[in-house]
Amino acid sequence: MAHSVNVRNVNVRYVYYTTK
Secondary structure, three states: OHHHHHHHHHHHHHHHHHHO
16 A cells, blocks of 8 residues: 555656656
8 A cells, every 4th residue: 555655656756857
């Protein structure tokens, strides 16, 4: 559960920085 949230958070950050 926590692992899934962590992965999702990292994914969002990755996309945010890459699109920026």
